[in-house]
Amino acid sequence: MSSTVAKTRPKHLNLMVIRLPVAGFVSIMHRVSGAVLFLMLPLLLWLFQVSIQSPESFAKFQSVVSNPLAKLFLLGLLWGYLHHLLAGVRHLFLDLHIGAELETARASSVVVLVSAIVLTLAVGVRLW
Amino acid sequence: MVNRQVVGAHYGLRDWLAQRITAVIMLVFTLLVLLALLTLPKFDFWHWQALWNLSLMRYAALLFFVALLYHAWVGVRNIFMDYIKDSGMRLTLYVVVILALISYGAWAVQILWGK
Secondary structure, three states, X not given: OHHXXXXXXXXXXXXXXXXXXXXXXXXXXXXXXXXXXHHOHHHHHHHHHHHHHOHHHHHHXXXXXXXXXXXXXXXXXXXXXXXXXXXXXXXXXXXXXXXXXXHHHHHHHHHHHHHXXXXXXXXXXXXX | OOOOOXXXXXXXXXXXXXXXXXXXXXXXXXXXXXXXXXXXXXXXXHHHHHHHHOHHHHHHHHHXXXXXHHHHHHHHXXXXXHHOOOHXXXXXXXXXXXXXXXXXXXXXXXXXXXX
């Protein structure tokens, strides 16, 4: 009986076909945001450098970050940072067996997803 | 007949733990910088530079960067392990990432202490 059930289950990992649960979406976003932050490290280090080097370089820093496109891009990176951070904190709780039940884990993944976006928007509104 | 158990390279648990310790270090530093930004009287060059002239902030930032570089190494290596099947290619990418991370570390020290 169980074998016939198993046989009829769909077996595919086509990303266009499978429906990722929200926790799975938060998980892949954790990976993607981590990779993007790694790739953008030189840019962030450079921004930090020009911001504290000299009054002239600080002026350069301000002109770069006040460019609307750059601002949008950096807010995107901030979103990545916040998502990665919050998803990481969720991981730490799961490691301690806190909130590991399906319903709680699903709810906390929604909390991570939403609060990262809300925090980014809040910072964005304040900086704009 | 030799009864040999198949075991891993044993760096899994160490890196699992390191990933969490470095994460907590970065979390604390993030909150510290947030607090500093909120208490900074004015965001101009002099206040901002004075903040990073504090020994506390310099050493906290150094600890943050060390944690970040190790954390990034474990994360990026895991991504390569999952998606790059060719050993030669994977090894090459490992070397590139290690060299990049070491130079970022040197760069960070230069930013914090250099002139």
